[in-house]
Amino acid sequence: MAKVIKGGVVVSATGRIQQDVRIEGEKIVELGSNLDDSGSEVIDATGCFILPGFIDGHTHLELNNGAGSQNSADNFYTGSKAAVAKGTTTIIDMATPDKGGTLKACFAGWNSMAAGVSSCDYTYHMSIIEWNEEMKAEVADMFAVGLTTFKMYMAYENLRTSDKAIFEAIEEIKKHGGMLGVHCENGDLCDEVTLRCREAGELSTHYFPLTRPPAVEAEAVERYLTIAEMADYPVNIVHLSTKRALESVRRARQRGQKVFVETCPHYLALDESVYDLPNFEGGKYVCSPPIRSLEDQVALWEGIIDGSINTISTDHCTFNYKTQKILGKDDFSKTPSGLPGVEDRPAIIYTKGVAGGKITLERMVGLLSEDIAKQFLMYPQKGAIAVGSDADIVIWNPKPEGKISVKMQVSNVDYNPYEGFQTKGAAQEVYLRGIKVAENGQVVQEKTGKYVFRKGNA
Ligand code: URP
Ligand code: ZN
Ligand code: ZN
Numbered sequence: 001m002a003k004v005i006k007g008g009v010v011v012s013a014t015g016r017i018q019q020d021v022r023i024e025g026e027k028i029v030e031l032g033s034n035l036d037d038s039g040s041e042v043i044d045a046t047g048c049f050i051l052p053g054f055i056d057g058h059t060h061l062e063l064n065n066g067a068g069s070q071n072s073a074d075n076f077y078t079g080s081k082a083a084v085a086k087g088t089t090t091i092i093d094m095a096t097p098d099k100g101g102t103l104k105a106c107f108a109g110w111n112s113m114a115a116g117v118s119s120c121d122y123t124y125h126m127s128i129i130e131w132n133e134e135m136k137a138e139v140a141d142m143f144a145v146g147l148t149t150f151k152m153y154m155a156y157e158n159l160r161t162s163d164k165a166i167f168e169a170i171e172e173i174k175k176h177g178g179m180l181g182v183h184c185e186n187g188d189l190c191d192e193v194t195l196r197c198r199e200a201g202e203l204s205t206h207y208f209p210l211t212r213p214p215a216v217e218a219e220a221v222e223r224y225l226t227i228a229e230m231a232d233y234p235v236n237i238v239h240l241s242t243k244r245a246l247e248s249v250r251r252a253r254q255r256g257q258k259v260f261v262e263t264c265p266h267y268l269a270l271d272e273s274v275y276d277l278p279n280f281e282g283g284k285y286v287c288s289p290p291i292r293s294l295e296d297q298v299a300l301w302e303g304i305i306d307g308s309i310n311t312i313s314t315d316h317c318t319f320n321y322k323t324q325k326i327l328g329k330d331d332f333s334k335t336p337s338g339l340p341g342v343e344d345r346p347a348i349i350y351t352k353g354v355a356g357g358k359i360t361l362e363r364m365v366g367l368l369s370e371d372i373a374k375q376f377l378m379y380p381q382k383g384a385i386a387v388g389s390d391a392d393i394v395i396w397n398p399k400p401e402g403k404i405s406v407k408m409q410v411s412n413v414d415y416n417p418y419e420g421f422q423t424k425g426a427a428q429e430v431y432l433r434g435i436k437v438a439e440n441g442q443v444v445q446e447k448t449g450k451y452v453f454r455k456g457n458a
Helices: 076-085 103-114 133-144 163-176 187-199 205-211 214-231 243-254 265-269 272-276 281-285 294-305 345-355 361-375
Strands: 003-006 009-011 016-018 020-024 027-032 041-044 049-052 054-059 088-095 121-127 149-153 179-183 235-237 259-263 393-403 422-432 435-439
Touching: 009 361, 049 361, 054 076, 054 345, 054 361, 076 088, 076 103, 076 422, 076 435, 088 103, 088 422, 103 121, 103 133, 133 163, 149 163, 163 179, 163 214, 187 205, 187 214, 205 272, 205 281, 214 235, 214 243, 243 259, 243 294, 259 294, 265 294, 265 345, 272 281, 345 361, 345 393, 345 422
Parallel strands: 003 041, 009 049, 054 088, 088 121, 121 149, 149 179, 179 235, 235 259
Antiparallel strands: 003 020, 009 016, 020 027, 049 393, 393 422, 422 435
């Protein structure tokens, strides 16, 4: 049966309009005033906004982390449920091959973990952790299976590659019109300073951010931008966290370079004082790059307001506090790195950004959905309330007030880094390709997610 959403205000990144929305099957088929609803299921959105389903462009739902070989607490089953419960209908997960493994094997492995299991739609950024002639040839194979975006690392012993590898990978990706995102931290310096902290017995989480200060991010961003300039191709910087790195991006853009910047909710809602919390509570916040100063936080919000930052995704990467994070209790460097976020991103950005008067709801739609879809080549299938688009729809009620708590969350992790955060606004109903998948924060239909096939821009 067709569905007609009535009484709501449709919002895009560029405007809003009171309109009804007709859904048939998986697609939006009509928009307009007073649509005929005879023979259709009517969905009442009075007093609410009709938003395109949110897209999280950076998750690690199935991470086997080098630090102590910890498996992430969430997997595709639990993490995707956490996503749709609060309005995120598509994720781009970081698929990471084994050392010596092929991209094709990794792609097949990620498909086997997601297919028939995921409750939201999904695709992947394929990580390139080694660079050789075989890898180079495999880039084309990824485009053939609809995967157009890649990730490389300048940090982490087990994941990082050389500048030459990044340069050549950009050149290869450019041939097909895809995009590379890079984790920008100077890995050599991070590792060396960590070693020195350990030798000096500086082992509490207080020292963790000092091992990865703003300078190591800024240096890596400058280097990545130089590599991209030499390759003459736009690139993406993932999880940018500092004022200093953002200033590097602004300078590159002034020189005419095209650069995309992602930041994450934890850099916008938390500050570095978390690392001084007693009883190893700081371990909950160990992530790379680290949580930064309030000055950085203010600068990132300014970057969001002035358009210097393009997208907000989460870097969702969960480890249980009691059994996994705790491994770093006597040595911060043994703490598995990463924070949850896929579930709470919409409420945090709405509360701090929109209700807090920093950004418009239109800007939030761009940051959390439309601009991510455009950047990662899934627009207008995703990221739009438009005729022909997938009926991925969030009916967003701006009125409810709540409090984030581990007790209420869907995610399978035993803590919430935003515990006690007062929220405004919530996803009242969530539709994934026309199917109601969540209502008032609870998943009502699971495992309906599908792989999103993308095409390169070449
Ligand atoms: O600490 C983090 N961010 N863990 C996930 C891996 C990454 O660097 O994105
Ligand atoms: Zn990263
Ligand atoms: Zn990440």
